[in-house]
Amino acid sequence: MNVTVTVESRLIRTPDGMVWTQFAPTYGTWQRYLAVFDRVRVVARVLDQPVAPGGAAPVNGEGVEVCAVPHYVGPLEYVRHRMAITQSLQATATTTDAVILRMPSPIGALVASARTRHRLPYAVEVIGDPYDVFAPGVDRHPLRPLLRHHFAHSLRRHCRSAVAVAYETERALQNRYPAGPDAPSLAVSSVDLPxxxxxxxxxxxxxxxxxxxxxxxxxxxxxxxxxxxxxxxxxxxxxxxxxxxxxxxxxxxxxxxxxxxxxxxxxxxxxxxxxxxxxxxxxxxxxxxxxxxxxxxxxxxxxxxxxxxxxxxxxxxxxxxxxxxxxxxxxxxxxxxxxxxxxxxxxxxxxxxxxxxxxxxxxxxxxxxSARSLEPRRETFYQAVRQATSRGLARGAAR
The missing domain is CATH 3.40.50.2000 (Glycogen Phosphorylase B;)
Known part of the structure; x- marks a missing residue:
């Protein structure tokens, strides 16, 4: 089984087909998923440029490909390009891959809604808290209170509907965005210190x-x-x-x-x-x-x-x-x-x-x-996602 992972990252693609990042997860991060899945498809915003910026690290490589979403910066550009973004996500919304949404993320929210309409399963990795991101003094956007309510409510709904949920924290994010009663829930930080x-x-x-x-x-x-x-x-x-x-x-x-x-x-x-x-x-x-x-x-x-x-x-x-x-x-x-x-x-x-x-x-x-401490928990989560996806797809096929 393959896995598709959505991320709210902005990546750079060079003419040779390589995809690069300065700040987002690199190829080494996506290799972790290959311990359980056959291939990894990373869904992210991609901007084409002639050369990679200094200090950038590769994202794609053997077993890992990148599916490009139209590049945007900020809520206004997201709204302006939403139709094109939605169209670019059609394959992700209907694929029989396992799907993991790294949230909060407008891209992840679009895929979650589409997967729900098609009665297809998805899992969530909660890596941040939109309630705090849009808190007073943190963000100066004029629609900050509305964005805070919308994204926090959306993340709670998606966690309740997911077939499995992993959290960056041990308690904090779990308390605000609980998983559904039947979904496996694990504390699995994406930090991995060598x-x-x-x-x-x-x-x-x-x-x-x-x-x-x-x-x-x-x-x-x-x-x-x-x-x-x-x-x-x-x-x-x-x-x-x-x-x-x-x-x-x-x-x-x-x-x-x-x-x-x-x-x-x-x-x-x-x-x-x-x-x-x-x-x-x-x-x-x-x-x-x-x-x-x-x-x-x-x-x-x-x-x-x-x-x-x-x-x-x-x-x-x-x-x-x-x-x-x-x-x-x-x-x-x-x-x-x-x-x-x-x-x-x-x-x-x-x-x-x-x-x-x-x-x-x-x-x-x-x-x-440390990597040694986190690898077993991370693989436990990936196995839970794979098994829950297989059950969800089987139930969908039986309808």
């Missing part, structure tokens, strides 16, 4: 003064809370507690955030490093820091935080999404609260013994997300 991701925990003497903080995340939107971090560093600086910050990531709000750092008088303490295209480069950034900070307004189960934990970094993060499943309460702060974030950073970096204990705890917790 052995090379881990280092030994750090000792008290390994932390520098003044400390270097590191944060990671896209600046395409403000949900990573980098503006909150800038305000917190401004408070620390005015209180005579100097820190330095390196942010890895870029996007359309970079200039806005740089101007904010200038206004707070701390631009000399902030380094906007842009994207780091290699795993080794990212690990070098993490290894050079003393504390990882993630003041996000919304998250699923953040890979960047787990990668930092695996490198033995203590961490301070917002109590949103699946983050409380990774860090203890003392290392959590509310989102959108610069004073609380500043105080949490100050208390952590002022206590080397606590830093060392946090380092050891974080490495141990991150090992729960």
């Amino acid at each position: 052995g090379s991701a881990f280092t030994a925990p750090r000792h008290e003497s390994d932390f520098a003064t003044p400390p270097t903080l590191v944060s990671i995340g896209t600046l395409e939107r403000l949900y990573k809370g980098v503006d909150t971090l800038i305000d917190a560093v401004g408070l620390l600086t005015r209180a005579g507690f100097p820190v330095r910050v390196v942010h890895v990531g870029t996007g359309r709000y970079r200039a806005h955030l740089e101007h904010l750092a200038v206004r707070r008088g701390i631009i000399d303490r902030f380094t906007f490093a842009g994207w780091v295209p290699t795993t080794e480069g990212l690990q070098a950034r993490l290894d050079a820091a003393d504390l990882f900070v993630m003041p996000s307004r919304t998250e699923g189960l953040p890979r960047a935080l787990l990668e930092a934990m695996a490198r033995g970094l203590p961490a301070i993060a917002s109590a949103v999404g699946g983050i409380p499943e990774l860090l203890p309460a003392d290392d959590l702060v509310p989102p959108n609260d610069p004073p609380r974030l500043a105080e949490a950073i100050r208390r952590m970096v002022s206590d080397p013994a606590r830093m060392a204990l946090s380092s050891a705890r974080n490495v141990t917790r991150a090992r729960c997300y």
Whole structure:
């Protein structure tokens, strides 16, 4: 049996037929499905370009093909191109493949509705929370409240109707988007840390003064809370507690955030490093820091935080999404609260013994997300999808 997987990713296709990504799951991710399925068809937005962008990784390869959906950016372009998008999904909507929808996703929602009309089964992987993505302060779209209600309601409906559901988190997403009573439901994170991701925990003497903080995340939107971090560093600086910050990531709000750092008088303490295209480069950034900070307004189960934990970094993060499943309460702060974030950073970096204990705890917790730990659960989910799909197709044929 083959499997078709829909993703809300924007991919690049070059004239040689290769498909590339800078940020979305790569070929290595899709190879995981081949442990149970014969072939994988990835359904995603595709933009044709003459050459692959720097640092891009391949998506397709042996056993993995990409089915192109018309490229769009944002809700307005989605509405404008919806007819063409729907037509491009016709084969996916009626195929006898197993179908897994990585949600939330407008593409996945279209396929789910079509599969339901044709009385065909589908499974869902819940990798994010639209209720938080469209929360106040996270998204500035004028239709934000309507989009928040629509996508959260849609995801709940699709999870209840799916023949199997996998969740990025252990509890958070399950509570808001429960599976149907008869559907297999598993916590199966898409984060898959190789052995090379881990280092030994750090000792008290390994932390520098003044400390270097590191944060990671896209600046395409403000949900990573980098503006909150800038305000917190401004408070620390005015209180005579100097820190330095390196942010890895870029996007359309970079200039806005740089101007904010200038206004707070701390631009000399902030380094906007842009994207780091290699795993080794990212690990070098993490290894050079003393504390990882993630003041996000919304998250699923953040890979960047787990990668930092695996490198033995203590961490301070917002109590949103699946983050409380990774860090203890003392290392959590509310989102959108610069004073609380500043105080949490100050208390952590002022206590080397606590830093060392946090380092050891974080490495141990991150090992729960190693490839060796997750592969059996992931294959259990794929087997459940395959078996549930076979039963669903058999019932449909008997009608």
